[in-house]
Amino acid sequence: MRSKVLAFGVAAALAMAVAAGCASTTETPGSGATGGASGSESGAPTKSEYVVGYSQSNNAEPYRAQLNIQLEHFIKQYPDLKLLPITDAQQDSGKQVAHVQNFIQQKVDVLIVSPNEAAPLTAAVQQACDAKIPVIVLDRTVNTDCYSSFIGGDNVAAGRKAGELAVQLLPSGGNVVELQGILSNQPQIDRDKGFREAIAANPKIKIIQQREAKWLKEEATTVMNQWLAQNLKIDLVYAENDPMALGAYLAAAGRGQEKAMKFIGTDGLAIPDGGIRAVQQGQLAGTFIYPTGAEEAAKAANALVHGETVEKDQTLEIEGVTPENAADLYAKFDFSNK
Structure with missing residues (x-):
């Protein structure tokens, strides 16, 4: 009888140890939060894939369509980042709020938002922040500082x-x-x-x-x-x-x-x-x-999910185009073959 009890106790202890080990490697999507604390630098376990959601204000504008293309290009430079299908608010702030809230419900690891309007999107960005999801505000501001990074031109x-x-x-x-x-x-x-x-x-x-x-x-x-x-x-x-x-x-x-x-x-x-x-x-x-900020946004997203810090405000340079430098600038910024 004593041997049976001892064997049962050992088995139970092993089961608890296995359960504890499993718990230590389980991570809820989005747990990186505003500090991006899901990465190896924070001591927390890493994931094989981090999900990025991007809420775009309006795909019909050529600038925003190009921003989408560039973001997809630069996100691919980071193998463990997965960009969900980019949502198009079609200049409708109410629709964009719904898109952001849907990303929050999906518990994305990073949320990128190009607000259609500042005021209507402020509460939605705050909701993401409250849900401990790092937020990158791209190009247009919101009326809260509860975000991980703002990236855009002046x-x-x-x-x-x-x-x-x-x-x-x-x-x-x-x-x-x-x-x-x-x-x-x-x-x-x-x-x-x-x-x-x-x-x-x-x-x-x-x-x-x-x-x-x-x-x-x-x-x-x-x-x-x-x-x-x-x-x-x-x-x-x-x-x-x-x-x-x-x-x-x-x-x-x-x-x-x-x-x-x-x-x-x-x-x-x-x-x-x-x-x-x-x-x-x-x-x-x-x-x-007026720079899209796509490269900087992809870099910031990667940093956040790996527990690294990012600049709170990243103001990008505005460069003038003249008849003299237009050809060189076109070659420099042409993404059609990238």
Whole structure:
């Protein structure tokens, strides 16, 4: 009897040891949290695969479509990262909130968000933070600092650079029309602010009209046609992104008036119908490369899941595109063969 009891006790002890060992290697998805504490540096066990969710504000914009392509490319550089299908909010903040909440329910290891609008997405980002999911806010800000990293360009600086170019192009002053993105978008607010600050250097430069064109070429073409139908004297068109600048150019070209004015955009994508090529072809007087941040986002995601720290705010450089450097910049940023 004693031997049977002893054997039973040994077996029970072994079972408990095995169970404890199994528990020590079990990890709940998303447990990396805001500090990315799921990696080897923290002493916590690693996983063979970490899931990344990306909520995109609107795939219809060429800039955002290119951002998606680049993010997929750079995520593949990290074999243990898995990018879920990118969601498209189609400029609908309510839809994007639902996308973010779905990623939270899936317990992704890292969440990347490009907010359509700051205010509506703030609570959703906070929910992810509360769920201990590291959040990378990409390109557009939210009204909370409960995120692991913000990655994006300085939109005030982008607008200011466009304004400085306008001052160079209109040394004697002139009339400017401004095509704006979605008015509630922070990039629109910031680019408008920077542009107006810069053109204040020449009081003879006047903004005679400004209209929302929602970042879209078609909307900008419609607005520009309306302005031209009013026979406005326009010396320069400032569009807060390249598709709107090219939409305005198409409208002017349709009336044979494109040579009577200058066009400035922002984004500087190295794609056939992007801003860099448009500068090469003489359609735009200049544009500015607003970096997608895709490479930095992939790097940050990898760092977070492995318990490494990342910079809280990563502000990326804005580079100007001119007829002189356009060819070199196109070759540098062309992802079509990567």
